[in-house]
Amino acid sequence: MIKRLLPALLILLLVGGCKTGKVLPKWPQGVNYEIFVLAFADNDGDGKGDLKGLTARLDYLDQLGVNGVWLMPISPSPSYHKYDVTDYTGIDSVYGTKDDFRNFVEQAHQRNIHVVIDMVLNHTSKKHPWFLEASKGKSNPYRNYYVWGKRDSIKSQLDKKMLSYDSDNIRQWHAVDGDSLAEHYYGFFSSHMPDLNFDNPKVRQEFVEIARFWLTEMKVDGFRLDAARHIYPDDRRRDSHAFWSWFREELIKMKPDVYLVGEVTGAGQEVAPFLNGLPALFNFDMGFAIANTIQLGRDTSGLVKKYLEITELYRSVRPDYFDATIINNHDQNRILTTLGDDEQKARMAASLLFTLPGTPYVYYGEEIGMKGRKPDELIREPFRWAPEGQDPMQTRWEAAVYSTDEKVKPVALQEQDPNSMLHFYRKWIAFRNRTEAMTYGDIAMTPYNGSEIISFSRTYGDDKVLVFHNISDVEVTVQLGDLDQLYHLDFYTKPGTELLDDEIVMPALSTAILKN
Incomplete structure (x- = not known):
């Protein structure tokens, strides 16, 4: 039996006008935000993003509702991307000083935003x-x-x-x-990036001390571990697994709650053993599956079934692992571009990201619909704060090709539009943050799945939600039958969504959530 539909206007007030409010989950089980500092916010007017600019825009991240940021490399490097480090305990002069970073961390922590930085320990710069x-x-x-x-x-x-x-x-x-x-x-990645020899105890100890510096002196909350698969070549994969277990134990001695999330690409059977040492891994498989499913407009592969299979595999290695979910990052084409510049499909991908279990990561600019296709520079374009010339903190580290004023509406304009992509992201994150079942709950199949509908339940204690995604380009009516308890329509993404006695009417490319 189901509660009948609330008046449409009342639901719009409850959902469409919801406050983002600083209701945050327990770290690290909230929403995280990946930032390329060079592209984000410029404080000193040189056109390049810096730490003071990032600090000045923390309120934007606070309002978005994230409780963690991952900064791409910030240490000195000869490259623009800084994944080839020359000084592991330094701050690149383009970004600022150590005092600037300390202030950023302090200000972030005051907003209950945790700070994770990229640690690139597979290789150094050739100029190190x-x-x-x-x-x-x-x-x-x-x-x-x-x-x-x-x-x-x-x-x-x-x-x-x-x-x-x-x-x-x-x-x-x-x-x-x-x-x-x-x-x-x-050098696995490049002649400019020679691989380090982790059979050498001195190299291992160097990185223990580097981690100690960032954890104890700079007060970061953890590390995103670049190229974690490649500490040793693939024919020595067990040595890589053992290294990460050892490294984590060393870091726990310094900071018992240190957060480590690893970049490990490959099939699930190859990835899973890394969980012995790394309690969180990026779920690239699900990211690709989400994009492919939305592109097709049909759930031909069984998205929920796939997630459950991955979960079963990973929990067999580490029952308490954190699933770092993504739909893209700094190495992948922007999701809006991948989906043919179709904003409704990009919103659908975000809806899947925020409703599946895990700790979602949002790549900077996805929340305003930035676009970009490889080469890498073009998926790392300047963040759009305001129309050209109207915000002195707008970066100009490179000329935008995809995310220009003509193609991407900047933050200042999206703020004024309650139906903008930015407000869409804010509402989703706020809903996720305040709904325990969405943040901590287990996932289970429901009987409503089909080629057009992806449906699952999320349950945490007595808190339960039923999630429905219509991934097709037509309206779909889902016959609900007899449910186990009373539910009401708690959240939806498009007007025209209706919950009746035994069915739910869903517009094309929309999401609806029923709550007990």
Whole structure:
């Protein structure tokens, strides 16, 4: 039996006009926000994002409702993206100073926003002092900080072309200064990024001390661990698993509640064992599945079934793991572009992200509908704060190609439009934050799934919701039959959604949530 439909106007007031309110889940089970600092907010007027600019815009993140931020690398580096570090305990001068960072962390914590930073420990920059020393010869004390191979012993690999999902580098062994006769060094991602040798205890200890600096002196809450799969080559995967278990134990000694989330790409059976050492991993499989399902407009693969299979596998390794869910990040095309610039489909992808279990990650700009397609620079374009020339904190680190004023409505204009993508994200995050079943609850199949409808329940104690997604481009009426208890329409994304005695009417590309 179901409670009858509330008057439409009343529901619109309850849902459409909901306050974002600072109701936040227990860390780390809230919504997180990934930031490329260079592109976000510029304080000093040089056109490049910096830490003071980021601090000045914390209220924007507070209003969005996130309780965690992940900063892409902020340490000194010769590249724009800074994934090739030259000083692991420094702040890149473009971004500011250590005092600027301390102030950012303090201000974020005052808003109950936790701070996670990228730690790139698989490799360094070719210009890192360690590698500059190591390149001087075999007798140098830093030589064994990296992986070297004699030309004869690696001959079969020198011309071997390898590609992987997370690297388009086709050769992994590189000569120093073009000396093809001397020992070569290993660099999985690039000749500019030599891999470190974690068989060397000194290298391991270096990173324990680096982590200690950020956790104890700079007060960060944890690390996003770049390229976590590649600490050792794939034929030594068990050594990688063991390394992360050891590393986490070392960090727990410093900060018992340290949060670690790893980037591990690959099939589920390859990814799952990393959970022994990393309590959170990005769920790339589900991110791809969400995008593919929305693109098709039909649930041909069984999205909920797939999620349950992944969950069963991961829980068999670590029952208390955190599922870091995404629909894209800084290495992937923007979701709006992936979905053919169809904003309704992009909203549908976000609705799936926010209703499935896990700790969702939002890539900066997704909440305003930024666009972008690889190469990487074009998926990391300047965040849009206001129409051109109207906000001094607008970054100009590169000229936008996809996310221009003509193509993406900036924050200042979306603030004025209650139906904007920005308000859509705010309402979803606020709803998720205040609904325990959505944040902490288990997921289960319902009998309402079909090619057009994705449906599941989320349950946490006595709190239960039924979730319905119409992923098709036509209105669908779902026959509910007899339910186990009374439900009311608690949240929906489009006008025209109606809950009747034994059915729910759903507009195209819409979501409805019933609550007990």
